[in-house]
Amino acid sequence: MPIPAAVTTFRNAAEDGLRTVLVVDDEPTARMALASRLKRLGYRVIEAGDGKAGLEALRRERPDLTILDWMMPEMDGPSFCEQVRQDPELLSSQILMMTSHDRPEQIAEGLARGADDFLSKAASKYEITARVQAGMRTATLIQRLEDVTEQIRRKQEVLERELQSAAHYVESLLPAPGTLLPGVQMVHAYRPSLGLGGDLFNVVPWSEDVMGLYLLDASGHGVSSALRSASFSTFLRRGNLLHHVGSNDPGAILTEANKQFPLTEDGNYFTIIFARLDVRARTLSYATAGHNGALLHRRSGEVRWMTKPNLPLGFDPSTTYLMEELPIGSDDRLYLLSDGLYEVPASNGELWGQDRLEQTVRTFGHRPLAEVVSGTIAEAIRWQGHEHFPDDVAMMGVELTEMVSHE
């Protein structure tokens, strides 16, 4: 009788649908006995005469279950298991190890090195059947788990691509840094927490001397917040404001926005600061709705927070938001920022806070505006100890480099 080939498939590989068992044993008589039992149980059987051929068959055929002998020349059963567990493609394979070892420490060694279960070489046909069926049940569950994991991974990829696309759209809404009006420079930083943020800021050109600036913060994170912010930014376009509000008065704009954007069913809302910069009149007018992230850093060194205790938008449709007006001068700087910047927690939970943020701005003084904005963000990162902000972070810095004379 010819010696069986190193690997023999007893049924046509095209017989898909059959559960497959790989038997790896260097002793041909025992291997044939086991293979014939498995075939009678209705399995497709692949045989391998040594560990190396067994690994090749495992990679090629991906059987549902592998039954292998512990003691084989060159590559024994535990070494086979270790190789399988180190291979990302094979590591979930179900392995039943045949052994005449029955000492607990040997069983423990086999399990530690990667076997899933054991089968005594002297096992009855009933035990063989039961062990194989148990192994098949596990293999089926693992296969289902892998299938579902793969489905989730594919769906996640699609979602992430869509999120990236949406994030690009949101970023396209942001203004380009640079000269906004003659003598007015702007830089900004934008760090959404989830790749897609709910914070938005922009510029509304009113005339050659007057412009609007706003920074809004949608409660929550992610897609829903970003969509609501994008919708709000559409409302805040010049033409729309002129049509619905009929004025560039920040207080009137927020009063109207408060009516247009009530609390959502989920209780989500906006906070916002809307400012109007008139370079000819040398005034900065502003109104806020539940937003505390705005400060004016004057050339003299004075820092003034532009805060006012009032409701965010959407809480009470009868709320009237009033405008404040401040004089401004050359080299004064306006910073609009989201609360996510100064509410970053350190590892012990302590927040960075407005005082530390203010001190950072003071320390940077009148160094180049871009350096102040990037340095402030860096300081917040240093405080929290990592790069990932838990909330959306936006900061817009506006500097009046020279004043237009109104004479």
Added chain:
Amino acid sequence: MSERLHHDSVFSLEEALARVDDDRETFQMMIELFMEHGPKDLADAQAAVGAGNAAGVARSSHRLKGAILQFCAPAALQACKALEESAKAGNLAHGERLYAALELEFHRLLAALRQARD
């Protein structure tokens, strides 16, 4: 297939056939395989005993044991186990004697299987 040795103490035909669900064709093929490979394993064991190679003795006797188990042959199995365990313990002081016992039982089994096959 003759069943004259069914009552012999060398191996239990009934039990051996039961292990393969009374599939006589498979059983006959197993006998052929054993007759082909068993003597080689036995010769390997003998050579390893002569060379004082305990690992080699353990390897050869382990293979033989796997085959003998299929035939439900208690005396041959016991002789094989004794040689394997002694070799695994690294002790070949009684290697010649244990091998001789195995050789005797092996040939008895081979003869019984040949009769069963014919």
